[in-house]
Amino acid sequence: MVIPLETEIVVVGGGPAGLAAALAVRQKGFEVCVVDRAQPPTDKACGEGVMPDGVTALSRLGVCLGVDHGVPFRGIRFVGDQRIAEASFPRGSGIGIRRTALHHILQDRARAAGIVTAWGMKVTGVDPEGVRLRDQLIRCRWIIAADGSVSQIRQWAGLSPIRQDGGRIGLRQHFRIKPWSDFVEVHWANGCQAYVTPVGPEEVCIALLSRERELRFTELAAHFPQLGRHLKNAEPTDAVRGGKVASVHLRRVTCGRIALIGDASSSIDAVTGEGLTLAFRQAEALAAALAENDLSSYEAAHRRICRMPFFMARLLLLMDEHHGLRKIGLQALASQPGTFSRLLAAHVGARHPAAASLDILALTVGLLTHAVTLHAV
Known part of the structure; x- marks a missing residue:
């Protein structure tokens, strides 16, 4: 050299x-x-998805990523509180x-x-x-x-x-199992999320995000029952890697x-x-x-x-901190898939944030109104 x-x-x-x-x-x-x-x-602990x-x-x-390098995914799926909300990207795929x-x-x-x-x-x-x-x-x-x-x-x-906001912990581990979805799944529970990203024909990446330092992959099924059922017989392909998560x-x-x-x-x-x-x-x-x-x-x-990613982070972390907000947010996104799709389009740069302002405002007002109600109680 x-x-x-x-x-x-x-x-x-x-x-x-x-x-x-x-x-x-x-x-x-x-x-x-x-x-x-x-x-x-x-290497570092991350969700391993490129939007x-x-x-x-x-x-x-000059870096063209395709099926020879990873697994395409067509959108984002939220799973939690007995609800599923999903939206596809308006154009192109992530990997x-x-x-x-x-x-x-x-x-x-x-x-x-x-x-x-x-x-x-x-x-x-x-x-x-x-x-x-x-x-x-x-x-x-x-x-x-x-x-x-x-x-x-x-x-x-x-x-x-x-x-500097936050102080969360991120853990990542890979499992040998055929991906069951062409979405990146985000499973929600109290104070934590689990990201599922397909990274190979027989492999998925699981990233856990939590404020609790004691959270372990061995507790995954207890926090995320649906995800636990998918991974019931899946074998880890590597050791757990961790790191701090913050804004x-x-x-x-x-x-x-x-x-x-x-x-x-x-x-x-x-x-x-x-x-x-x-x-x-x-x-x-x-x-x-x-x-x-x-x-x-x-x-x-x-x-x-x-600008937009910082705003979305604040909104999603608000849902992370308050169960009631998360429940309302997931219900709104599940019942209004068009709103979710428009927000996702703005998030990935396919739609100008100003064009999604009404959707953002409606969702934010709903969450904040519920937050004020909770605080008053």
């Missing part, structure tokens, strides 16, 4: 967000080097794919694009000339921080979060020649299922801004990209 002494852009962090950013700026003609202290493929707008964004970066498989694909594409990668190398500092790797300096014009939700680059740049908000995502992306720039509770997709869309916006030598346009684009 030959680490360049100088390049135009250094991307710190070689996960999906970092590699997508590297591919996007490479398409704009920049020389780029990706640095990560881990060795690939990297249709994320699949489209990746295809524009369930193992995170490690996605990382391999992104690595191969980066290699083909001529992107330099330095794995197993830790960035020890930034200075006016570039980034430091122990005793070596890589001179660069721009630095992209894709080093996760506890970003060291973000801290060095002084871009501290203005608000982190920043006032700014750029400082001088440093730009943040992915979880380093903001993290949205996993209940939205939008983590990877947001990073891929941000990558395109950042590359366009760098090509114009104007990071202010990235600031604006980043706010626009995150």
